[in-house]
Amino acid sequence: MVWHRSVEQDRHLLKRKLASIESEYELKVLELQNDIAELRDRLSTKDGALKQIERDKGNLLDDLSVQNGRLTAQLKEYAANENQLRLQVEELQQRCLMGKKSTQEHANSINALAREQHQCAEG
Secondary structure (H helix, E strand, O other), rough: OOOHHHHHHHHHHHHHHHHHHHHHHHHHHHHHHHHHHHHHHHHHHHHHHHHHHHHHHHHHHHHHHHHHHHHHHHHHHHHHHHHHHHHHHHHHHHHHHHHHHHHHHHHHHHHHHHHHHHHHHHH
């Protein structure tokens, strides 16, 4: 009977130890499940933030493309205006040169007339 009692005590101790291990196991599983849920939440948050960053990046690229197109068009317009102004400057320079020649010719004519008049007055 003593032997039987010892076996019963051992069995009882083993049951308590098993219950304790099962309880620790269940607690550890719950902790791990909570960790998994927390990591999923973090991942979801980061995933959402990454998607927002990608949307913002796409919008920024679109805005920059539009701005680049507008600046390219302005640059072409400014280049055309510069070319037109260059042509106008060249035309004005030609007019000025022609005016100088005409003025010089008039001055020469006046001088020639003045000489003739002076010669006529002397003679």
